[in-house]
Every structure is written in structure tokens, then in C-alpha cells.
Amino acid sequence: MTLLGSAWLGRIGGLLLRSTLETMGMVLMSLLGGEILGLALGIALVLVRPGGLKENRALHWVLSSAANTGRSIPFVILMVAIIPLTRLLTGTSIGPIAAVVPLTVAAIPFVARLTETAMLEVEAGVIEACLSMGATWQQIVRYVLVPESLPTLIAGAATTAVNLVGYSTMAGAIGGGGLGDLAVRYGYQRWQTDVMLAALVILVGMVQGMQFIGDRMSSKFRHR
């Protein structure tokens, strides 16, 4: 490595590392929260839909509308709109920890719809076979819906993670921390395009890595 390169890395390396870790932290925490709550909402949508195992049209309308509303609000507006909730949960509205709240809220309806789509692809005959064995709806979810749709759910999680990387950079642009914050502060406000490019390269690498891991895991569970 050249002397200049070492000096550059010495100057910026610490910043890049911290920002990368902040972004990864934001993405992973919101992915976890979004997957847990989104999976629950998605399963509910499948169960209560017309023709579902626990059909309830009124409840389905409410849940479906909530998911649609959540997905239709642009992320930057969502971030600002739920500042009171963010403050309630984290005590602040700035920084990477605070940014996890709107990121999770944004992820939930997205994951819910991916879950619903994945589970509706499960063969109706297989569900019927389990019903004929005397399975309860809880057992159908546990033994059929989740395992049979697992490869698609994992692929969906990878897609969600990639989306969250993008959202986290938006969050960074308005005080959320992470690589987005770094890119805006140094790249845009201080005209240090080398920092912005470095942040961009790391983001691309992060997305590639997440997608690769998601594809490999999805293949591992795909038996067909």
C-alpha cells in the first residue's frame, strides 16, 4: 500500500469502520424486529383471509389495510411522522438506535406481504392432507405453512435486508448515523467525494453479501 493510501486509511478508516458497524447494526436489528412482527402479521393475513383456516373477513380487511397503509408511506415521511414513538421507545430521535424504530416499522408490512405471498404458494392439497390427519390450525402453521414456504421466506428476508440498507442510508441523511450519514456529511457537505465513494463501495459490498447469504440459505432449504 502507498504512503498516501496508508495516510488516507488512517484518516478515514476509523470513521468508515464505525459507520459500517452502525449501518449493519441498524439493518440487523430492524431486520430481526421486522421479520418477527412481519411474519406474525403475514401468518394472520393468510389465516383470516376469505377461504382461510380461520376466515374472518372483517379482521382481514383491517389487517390488509394496515399493511397497505404501512407500505404506501414514503420512508422519509414515516421517519419524521413517528418521531414521538421513536422518542418514547429510545429516548431520542437521532442516532442509529433511534433509526431502528422507523426501519422496523417500515419492514413489518413489507415482510408481512412477502410472508403472505410465500404461504399462499403452499399446495392446498398438503394443507388438506394435514387437516385430514386431525391437525389444528396452529399445527398447520407450524408443520406445513412455515416449513413449506421457508425457502421463499429466507429469500424474502434477503430482499428485506437489502431494502433496509437503502432505508438506513436515508435515515442517515437525517441524523440516523451510519454510512448514509457519513456520505452526506463528508461527501455532500464537505465535498470529500473519496469518502462518499468509499461508503458507496462498502454499501454495495454489504448488499452483495446479504444477497449471497440469502440465496445460499434459501437453496439449502429448497427440496425440489
Added chain:
Amino acid sequence: MIEVQDLSVTYYSPLGPVEALSNVSLTVDEGEIVAICGPSGAGKTTLLRCLSMLQPPSSGRILVDGEDVSLRSSQDVRTARQKIGMVFQGFNLLRSRTALGNVMLPLEIRRMSRKEASEKASKFLDLVHMSHRKDFYPHELSGGEKQRVAIARALVTEPRVLILDEPTSALDPETACSIVQSLREINRSKGITMLIVTHQIDLLAPICDRVTYLREGRISKAPAGRVVMPGEAQAADGGILQ
């Protein structure tokens, strides 16, 4: 063992009501193998779905071991379903589970431990000559092998009744014959009552005690109870040819 009394099923379509089954009555004694045959749309699958309580009838009764299963709470239906094993036309195996895992499923639903379920499932895979393929996934099995796994899965809870929907229709002739022989062996060794829907009556008639013909939602015979016996053929107008 199984008694169907004046069973009717009516579907409501945009074009009006469709009578899938009309006053069907049928009795199957313990240990019997009874085939139900008829043209497509005759109501055979609807009848099977009513017997396995996947489809509620519009009217009539179904008695299994003297118990009326046609109008019950969901808990009672689940309990009653566990007395009946069902083999579906399309096998309906779980892709995410191996052959052994598929056969273990009904036992896990009954909350048996995995160890016990695995041991019991292995025995039933052996019964259908599939022990050597127990760790294979459905996509790695042939049609005949999938059917054997489906039969083992239906038998593993030791039901009193086995209901089979077109068990040989998706198979080549040689494999179909092999499956038919396996069903005969299982009936003889375990004494399980079997109700088989088929349009391949020539293949199944040799192992059946009786054959019932269904057409346009009705038992096709003149007054109540006459059946088409093995050796007889059915005329186009529903009469019996010698």
C-alpha cells in the same frame, strides 16, 4: 363400520345450485375393500371428502363405528379424522420433509415424541417396502414410491378405515399393480377397512369385496342397495350387463 345415510351435497355456483351428491346411501363392513367407480364428475371425490370430513354434507349422515361424524364441533371432527387414514390422488407429501419425516407427521400431530414417532414411522415404511428410501425427499422419489410413502403415512396412526382417492391413476401399469398388491397385503394382515375411489376398476376389482357405481351424484343402480359386482359390467343406461 361406515354407514352413509341419504347423503347429499349441493354446491352453489353463479349459474345456480349443483347437486354433487344426491341421497347416496352406502354401507361398508369392517375389513371390507369397497371400490367406488364412475365417470368424471360423478361425485366420487365429493363422497370421499365427506367421509374424511373435509367437506360438510348439505344433508344426510355419515356414521363411522356408529358415531355420526357429519355434524360435529371442530374438536370432535379433528378427533374423528384421526380414526381415518386418507391417501390422496396427488400424494400431497410435504416437500420439506423426507419420506420418514412425512410418515412421522401424523404422529407428531398427535404429540408423540420425535424418537417414538421415528421408530413407529420406520416400521410402517418397512411395511410398504420403502425403508431403503426413508431419507429421500419427495422430489427424489418416483410416483410409485411417493404413493407408498403416502400409504404408510395414512396407516401409521393405525386407523380403522383407509380411504384412497385414485391411488393408481398417476402410476404406470406395473407400479399400479404393485400398489394394488400392497393394499391387498395390508388389508389381509391388518384387517383395515378400505374405500377406494377409482376409474381403473379392472385393476382394483380383483382385490375388492364389492364395487359401487356412482353416476351424476347417485348410486347407479335400481332401488336401494344394488351394486355392480366384480364380474359384471355397467351399461350406459345404468343397467347391469351379464
